[in-house]
Amino acid sequence: MASKERTEELIKGLQEAVLSMDEEAAVEYSNAVLSEGVDAYYAVMNGLAKAMDKVGQLYDSQEYFVPELLLCSDALYAGLEVLKPHIKAADAQAKGQVVIGVVEGDIHDIGKNLVKIMFEAAGWTVYDLGRDVQLARFAEEQQRTKSDLVALSALMTTSMLALPQAIKLIKARDPKVAVMVGGAPVTRDIAKSYGADGYADNAGQVVQEAVRVLSEVKKASK
Numbered sequence: 641m642a643s644k645e646r647t648e649e650l651i652k653g654l655q656e657a658v659l660s661m662d663e664e665a666a667v668e669y670s671n672a673v674l675s676e677g678v679d680a681y682y683a684v685m686n687g688l689a690k691a692m693d694k695v696g697q698l699y700d701s702q703e704y705f706v707p708e709l710l711l712c713s714d715a716l717y718a719g720l721e722v723l724k725p726h727i728k729a730a731d732a733q734a735k736g737q738v739v740i741g742v743v744e745g746d747i748h749d750i751g752k753n754l755v756k757i758m759f760e761a762a763g764w765t766v767y768d769l770g771r772d773v774q775l776a777r778f779a780e781e782q783q784r785t786k787s788d789l790v791a792l793s794a795l796m797t798t799s800m801l802a803l804p805q806a807i808k809l810i811k812a813r814d815p816k817v818a819v820m821v822g823g824a825p826v827t828r829d830i831a832k833s834y835g836a837d838g839y840a841d842n843a844g845q846v847v848q849e850a851v852r853v854l855s856e857v858k859k860a861s862k
Contacts, residue, residue, distance in 0.1 A: 642676040650678055654687030654719060659694060661711035663718040670722035680726035684761045685847075688719050693843050696754045709750065713757070720761060727763055735762070736854060737787035739778060741769030743806055746799035751823060754843035755791060762847045775806040779813045787817070788854055791846070792836075794823040804834040811835070818857040820850060 642650065650673050657665035666688070673683040695712045698704040704712070738759055742749050749771040759766045767785050769777055782790050790810050794800040800823065807819050820838040821831045831839035838853035840846040 642678050646676065647678050650676065651683060651687045654683060655691040655694070657719065658688055658691035658712050658715045661708065661715050663715045666715040666719035667722055670719040673723065674726060680723045681728065681762075684720065684723050684727065688716050688723070689758055689761045689843075692716050692754060692757055696750065696843060699750055713753075716757065724761070724763070735764055736789060736850075737765045737767070737785055738789040738791055738850070739767045739769065739781045739785060739787045740791040740793070741773040741778060742771040742793045742795070743799050743802040744772050744774050745802060746794055746796055747771045748795035749793075751795065751843065752793045755793070755822070755840075755846050758843050758846050759850070764847075764850075775802060775809055778806055779809045782810055782817055783813055789818045789820065789850055791820045791822070791850075794821070794826060797825045800825045800830075803836070807835045816857065816861045818850075818853045820846075820853055822846070 650669055653669040654666065654673070657669055669687070670683070673680065692712065695704060695709060699709050740752060740756055740759070742752050752771065756766050756768055767781055767787060769781060778790055778792065781787070792803055792806055794803055803821055803826070807821075810817060810819055818837045819835075820840065821834065821836040822840050826839065828839045837857055838849050840849040
């Protein structure tokens, strides 16, 4: 079992591998995590996923651009391929199915892609509808997949106005399904006023919020 200091060193190594777009280093540190007895889920969420959240911030501040974002994602997935098979089911205790997408009229999908990575890293099954998605498709896909959760993204104040209608369509088909929303113009108060069950203001919080939301929705529907 790795010492606390060594564990921190490995986690920082994973983060640096993603941030520096180094697939080989991501694989090397991921293998070291396994061989030295560090928990795989902890390494994924605090190493790979946390680094990708930082990548999103660098993209937002225009320090990184699309090519860097894609190369960072490649490094993350290289590490994830090594670690994911070793994540214990109990670690990702609220594994579920989620439909995600960016609402129609909006083609900004960087945030949505980060959210997808976070869910995948935590062991969820993700049905990604992409960007500029017709509102009815969210409800249709949720019905087709029987997913527990629908996560809607809107990155513009104009497209944000489609969220209440999308939520209404989803809930009309299945009142027990949980709906989360996010995106730059959305706040927790706005999410609540639109009828959403949950809200996350960054990708790093999304899985934790999803776990909370599903628990509350299940309690309410009993």
